Amino acid sequence: MNAPIVEMRGIDKSFGPVRALVNVNLRLMPGEVLGLVGDNSAGKSTLMKILTGAYQRDSGEIFIDGKTVHFKSPHESRDLGIEMIYQDFALCGNLDVGQNIFLGRWPKRFGLFVDRAKMHHDAREILDRLKVDVNSVYQKVESLSGGRQQSVAIARAISFDPKVVIFDEPTANLSVTATKRLLETIAELKRHNVAQIIISHRMNDIFEVGDRVMVLKRGRNVGERLIAETTEKEVLELIVSGVPETAATELVA
Ligand SMILES: Nc1ncnc2c1ncn2[C@@H]1O[C@H](COP(=O)(O)OP(=O)(O)OP(=O)(O)O)[C@@H](O)[C@H]1O
Ligand SMILES: [Mg+2]
Known part of the structure; x- marks a missing residue:
């Protein structure tokens, strides 16, 4: 083993008088x-x-x-190597898809200028690898639907090449098709030996991929x-x- x-x-863990967690144990295998x-x-x-x-x-x-x-x-x-995609995923709406995926680490040319071509090329590659359906990496994130914004948040997390990914209610606001796509992404990550924790109220999603x-x-x-x-x-x-x-x-x- x-x-x-x-x-x-x-x-x-307590928040004031609220005992949010009491002696909790958790194990996760690769x-x-x-x-x-x-x-x-x-x-x-x-x-x-x-x-x-x-x-x-x-x-x-x-x-x-x-x-x-x-x-x-x-x-x-x-x-x-631990990444979490939060319930209220934090993206910058006024920046485009590529800029969001590489936020805080935009590639530079000559150590000075943001290498936009490389950034958008790499963003496209990550989205394609994940089979994430976002039309253009130049599109502003605020113009995307909630489900696609979430895909961008996931792409950003995965671009760090994590060993552990935590999803908090990933399918709560997704359509049937978007849910299916996300479950495929989870299965794909599993094939790459990425360990994952999925918080969900949707039992059939847990039973499909867990x-x-x-x-x-x-x-x-x-x-x-x-x-x-x-x-x-x-x-x-x-x-x-x-x-x-x-x-x-x-x-x-
Ligand atoms: N930042 C915080 N300040 C104060 N109380 C908090 C904070 N975060 C969580 N809590 C409290 O801790 C408890 C557990 O909350 P938590 O958000 O972990 O639940 P959850 O299982 O994720 O629920 P849900 O399914 O609704 O997302 C709740 O009573 C919540 O009010
Ligand atoms: Mg919660």
Whole structure:
């Protein structure tokens, strides 16, 4: 058996009086697609923001490739190959597709001038590789539909050549066709051994691309199943009436 690429152990996080996460554990293997599910406010986004360093944990440990990490910002997790596409993906609407994909690292000529030709050529290449359907890399992002804007955010994330990609509600606002395309992108990344965590309320998406599913309820682990060995019905039951694993052990003790 190979080692996990991501391991989170005993993660706690409170926002004032709100205990968003209580002793949460998570493991992710290289190339694995993990569905992260749970009701609204279960703590899914918070757990992932702690993984990227967007939020700081109160306690617990995080290991990437077996090494303990303390990311202070998403820039630091990016350096170790972790990318997250947020629920409210942040793009610059008044810049074009190519400029957004390479935001903060526009290629330069003679170290001075932005090499627009190279930037747009490379952007086109990434979009084609991902089979992302955006007509022109010169188009301003604000003129694209929500679904296509999301594709640009995904293309940007993938252009960093990550080992781990986290999607927060990627299909919530997508059409049937756009959802199908995104699920193909996820499968394509998996073929390249990229590990992925997909937060979603759409069980059929998780069942289509996932290897395993992990359920959070009110900030606690309530169960984990291999997709091949469970049903949507069983996972929905865990979401609604799952018994917190921490509480179960407390009872035993
Ligand atoms: N920045 C913050 N400040 C204060 N409270 C927060 C913050 N972020 C999250 N919370 C709280 O933490 C809890 C977990 O929120 P989180 O966004 O992680 O849930 P979620 O599982 O992603 O839900 P959803 O499915 O609605 O996106 C909620 O009670 C939320 O109000
Ligand atoms: Mg969320």
